Amino acid sequence: MPGGYQRTGINKLRRSRTKCGVSALALAIILSVSNVAEAVETVIVDRVFLYFTSPETGGVASPQYISERQLAVFARLEAMADGVTLEGSVPTPAKYVQVAADRCVARRILAALLSSLPPGVRPVDEALSVRRVADEAVVALADRVGGAEVVRAVVQSEGLGAGEFADMLATYAKALLYVDSRAKPLRTVPELELRDAFVRRANPFRGQGLNFDHARARLYAWVVSERMRASELEFLQTARGRIKLSRRTDADEDARTDGRRQ
Secondary structure: OOHHHOOHHHHHHHHOHHHHOOOHHHHHHHHHHHHHHHHHHOOOOOOEEEEEEOHHHOHHHOOEEEEHHHHHHHHHHHHHHOOOOOOOOOOOOHHHHHHHHHHHHHHHHHHHHHHHOOOOOOOOOHHHHHHHHHHHHHHHHHHHHOOHHHHHHHHHHOOOOHHHHHHHHHHHHHHHHHHHHHOOOOOOOOHHHHHHHHHHOOOOOOOOOOOHHHHHHHHHHHHHHHHHHHHHHHHHHHHHHHOEEEEOOHHHHHHHHHHHHO
16 A cells, blocks of 8 residues: 555545545545556447346336446456456456356346335435445455455456446445345344354354454455345346346447448
8 A cells, every 4th residue: 555545545535435435445446446447448448248128227228238347357356256266367267257247237227226216215315325335345345355455456457447346336235225125134134143154154254363343343244245145146036037138249349340430
């Protein structure tokens, strides 16, 4: 971490939390990659990896696009969370690309469902709730893959922009809030369940020398994220029949380029 972040920089991150809508940890990752990502984005035009429509997101009038960079970051983090070692330019195994795509689609739809709720049903202070859930999400993500430095390196290596990373966090947070309010209480975790997860379940905190009280906040974030991961795939199974999904191929890109030339 650059020397300027040690004191005044961290204070600035904390003061910026309300404006940016993400935690100090998330913002530190965003800021650390923003300059590199902006430099890359001036040269590379990101391509669409897949696009889909669903009634929940507005149907054919509002297609949803997922870029190659977004999916590359997501898939790589999925694989690393599963213990797969990916160094340098080693390609991400196809099964993790598929899982990442599924989760991206599910989160977009669930987030749209939250936005479609009437004011009296949505969270009282939605912006604050989104920030809190994004805070918890980035903590859980860092613990799942081995630390904030790992997340930072993956985001930077794929050239993902700062805004794109923040949008990914916000979409996840909105999706989780919808499930939490309309389907199952993901964010209500009894003390007994937390203790059981710490002692009996495989978790990122084993072998770190942490006792339960020291790990409690991070453990809570991890348990909530595990619940959400299960809920995403459960939702997708019930929604597949309503989703029209296409993958952009090289042939699609060539045809689009030829059309622009004519």
